Amino acid sequence: MSLAPRLDLRQSQSLVMTPQLRQAIKLLQSSNLEVAAFVEEELERNPLLERDERALPGPDDGHRVDPLPAVPEATDSHAAAVSDSLPGEAAGPLDAEWDNVYDAGGGYESPYGRGGRADFAEDLSGVEDIAAAGRSLREHLGEQVRLAFPDARDRLIAAQMLALVDAAGRLTVEDARIAAALGCEEAAVAAVRRRMQRFDPVGMFCRNLAECLAVQLAEKNRLDPAMQALLDHLDLVARRDRAGLIAACRVDSDDISDMIAEIKRLDPKPGASFDQVPAPALVPDVLMRRAPDGGWLLELNPETLPRVLVNRGFHARCQVGTRNRDDRAFLAEKLQSANWLLKSLEQRANTILKVAGEIVRRQDGFFRHGVGHLRPLILRDVAEEVQMHESTVSRVTANKYIATPRGTFELKYFFTTAIAGTMGGESHSAEAVRHRIKAMIEAEDPEAVLSDDAIVERLRQEGVDIARRTVAKYREALRIPSSVQRKREKAVPA
Template sequence: MSMAPRLDLRQSQSLVMTPQLRQAIKLLQSSNLEVTAFVEEELERNPLLERDERVLAGPDDGHRVDTAPLVAEGADSHAAAVSETLPAEAAAPLDADFENVYDQGGGYESPYGKGGRADFGEELSGVDDLAAQGQTLREHLGEQARLTFESPRDRLIAAQILALVDAAGRLPVEDARLAAAMGCAVEVVAAVRHRMQRFDPVGMFCRNLSECLAVQLAEKNRLDPAMRALLDNLELLARRDRAGLMAVCGVDAEDLGDMIAEIRRLDPKPGASFDQQPAPALVPDVLMRRAPDGGWILELNPETLPRVLVNRGFHAKCQVGARSKDDKAFLAEKLQSANWLLKSLEQRANTILKVAGEIVRRQDGFFRHGVEYLRPLILRDVAEEVQMHESTVSRVTANKYIATPRGTFELKYFFTTAIAGTHGGESHSAEAVRHRIRGMIDQEDAEAVLSDDAIVERLRQEGVDIARRTVAKYREALRIPSSVQRKREKAVPA
């Protein structure tokens, strides 16, 4: 056996994650907001990229989906967005004459620029149309404290209490601890806090839920001994033990129902709704509409498509002026990065449209008849049909939304586990079964509350082979109490 060194030539295969491949995978699983932010960063880093501000052509026929096997027709809407030449329709003259063309030669210059209003209306808007900045909760309470307390001592205590209150309106610090920290009597702190509890919104600066509700009831002059006993036994109300509440409060069923209704009209967290910001609007990635012949038409939402172009003219000028090897390497790298970004965006759009079309084809019954007809679906079913890997389908459906005639849904909503049917029948979607359980409980009679075993028996009569623990799990996920708690709740009408 020779121990001398030698040279060997071997051939092997390995999977290498290039930066471009990682970028494509990242774009595929990102939401439209994340993609837009990424493209904005690339526009700042890459001088060869520029934003496409040309006017898009009118709506096309989109991607047609029939109930028959899916036939892809391409993402025409995205092709118009990323192509470097506009379609012929975009070059057609606009439907306008010279009378409504703005003359840029002098005249009034509005705050929106030389073109007048942003919507080209005749009436010009001013500062009065701007929305005023609303007060925060602390500013609102601080203004009331300044108007309520005159002495500097009370104002200082009120400011300290205001600084310690949480977002829900609770004050987690005891009066004695706050008095020791400020070097004053406990009675003084308690008196200031009790006056602040009547601030708007009423019920702030309380330590627990019972005190918060008691302050609101006292403001309405509804805090009688029976209501006080009810607030001292809120755990019985949480367990829906109406018989125990009637015994503790000394009232009959009708009075107890009125008391519970009164409590339900109160605000358990008076500070939570004051600074609440409106939820951001959800922008769907795919738009869906019904075709004239009964099928479905899908198209990508043009508002979520980043429109960028490669400025090849600027690249040609820079290449002529580039003299050093580093300059030429920099231009080549930026050109390759720009071309790869456009290719990744186009591939992302085509993949989203293809996967969404297959989901719509398989869940046609849901869009036509409702959630009862939602079919069980897994990633493998769609991946095999569109000839992609399951991980790719998972990335495509993450954080992507589709606007349908039945509302806007995340693409992952349509993937549900299958529940076997009885006697080897057709399987059922878990989401459809949950919807059926809720419908049964909503329609149950107060004299015959359905137990989990009764729900299992009814579902099996409808062809759903389900276990009792699965029904209990679905019921708890829907936040539906047990049959015992529902029977207590329906025994005395509120």
């Protein structure tokens, strides 16, 4: 065996994750908001990219909206070679001219009336029509602190409590800890807390739910010994244990019903009505509507598609006037990056539309008849049909939504596991079975509450072979209590 060095030539194949491939994968699994933010960053980084501001075709234009903007004609041979696979330029007017641009911040005070309208139109909407921003919880409480505590020491204690209160209005820190942190007496902290508990909204700065409800009842002069006993046994209220409540409060059944109804009218989280951030609007990626022949039409939502193009004229002018090698390399890198971005966006749009079309084809019964006709579907089924890898289908369906006649759904909603049918019959979707369990429980007789075993028997009569533990798991996922708890709840008047 020779130990001398030698030179061998070997050939092998390997998958290299280039930056362009990583970018395409990242865009594929990102939501439309994340893609829009990424494109905005690229517009700031890349001087060859610019936003396409041409007007989108309307619904009456007679043709489908192009999912990606057209790329202008190349001005040199190198640019033409790079953009062979990109679509050509589509003629279309700009959506605004320079003499028809409204400057939101440049309004002036008209001597002929308010509103600052240069065309003297009748629309005189002014600043008073703009909705005022809501006050935060701490601003609302801070005003009451300044009015309620003239003493500087009390205001300092109140400010410390105001800084520690959570969004629900709870202050779980003990008075002793606050007193030790501020170097004052615990009795002074307790006095300030008691006074702040009567601030608007009533029930703030309490340690727990029972104390919060007790403060609200005391404000209404309804905190009697029986009600205090009820607050001391809130665990029995949660379990609907009427017998235990009657024994603890020493009242009859009618009084217990009235006391529970009064507690339900109180606010368990008095601070939650402030600082509410509105949920962002959900913009679907795919729009679906019924076709004239009874089928379905799918198109990408033009509002979620980034509209960018490569300014090849600017690239050509810079390349002609640049002789520095580093500058030319910079331009070539930015041009390649811009082209890759456009190709990645185009591939992302086509892949989403292809996968969504296959999902709609397989779940046609759901869109026509409801969730009871949702079919079992896994990623492999769609991947084999569209000739993609399962991981690609998983990325496509993540954070993507489709607007259908039955509502807006995430694409992953339509992938459910299969539950076998009895006697070798057709399998059923797990989501459809969960919907059926929920419908059974909602329609059950209060005098004959269905147990998990009874639900299993009914489902097997309908052709669903399911185990009792699976029914219990689905019921808990739907946040439906057990049959014993439901019997207690339905025995308590609303």
